[in-house]
Amino acid sequence: MVEPTNPHWRPLFKTFYQAYYQELASEALFLRWQKIDICTGILVACTATGSAVAGWALWTHPTGATLWAFIAGFAAFGSIVHAAMTVPTRLKEQVTLRGLFSALRVQLETCLNQIIIDVTKDASADYDRLRAKYAEYVGRAAPDIAFTTRLRVRVQNSLDKKIEEYIQ
Numbered sequence: 001m002v003e004p005t006n007p008h009w010r011p012l013f014k015t016f017y018q019a020y021y022q023e024l025a026s027e028a029l030f031l032r033w034q035k036i037d038i039c040t041g042i043l044v045a046c047t048a049t050g051s052a053v054a055g056w057a058l059w060t061h062p063t064g065a066t067l068w069a070f071i072a073g074f075a076a077f078g079s080i081v082h083a084a085m086t087v088p089t090r091l092k093e094q095v096t097l098r099g100l101f102s103a104l105r106v107q108l109e110t111c112l113n114q115i116i117i118d119v120t121k122d123a124s125a126d127y128d129r130l131r132a133k134y135a136e137y138v139g140r141a142a143p144d145i146a147f148t149t150r151l152r153v154r155v156q157n158s159l160d161k162k163i164e165e166y167i168q
Helices: 010-044 051-059 062-084 085-114 121-142 149-167
Strands: none
Touching: 010 062, 010 085, 010 121, 062 121, 085 121
């Protein structure tokens, strides 16, 4: 793909890339928190009072009683961590951020396409408006403990692959 000569193409593309990265990061974080939420919910449900009756079969064996105590203790700890980490709030936050960055990415992509096909328009005003939105949304995206270096690299690699396909 030949880079357009419009001076706003590069800064728009850079913002497009950054918005896309944030969109994919929010999606990855949502999926990570969702796994934690589901696993914790299942574990707590399995060791709840009603399910404890099922555990009585394990209690008749010495190894089973120890195993059940470990599972119940782990479930209790998981439930405490789940509450302390405010998992449901984090899930909602990431869904909202993904939606914002997704809409922004589409607007940036539209603007880039208009430059490429040489639609006469004020790219400077579009850039300023879209960059302001990007700055606002990034300000809303607080650092997240689940966004590990490994997850960052995975998101980056996924984005680079998508951009490569986009350019071709």
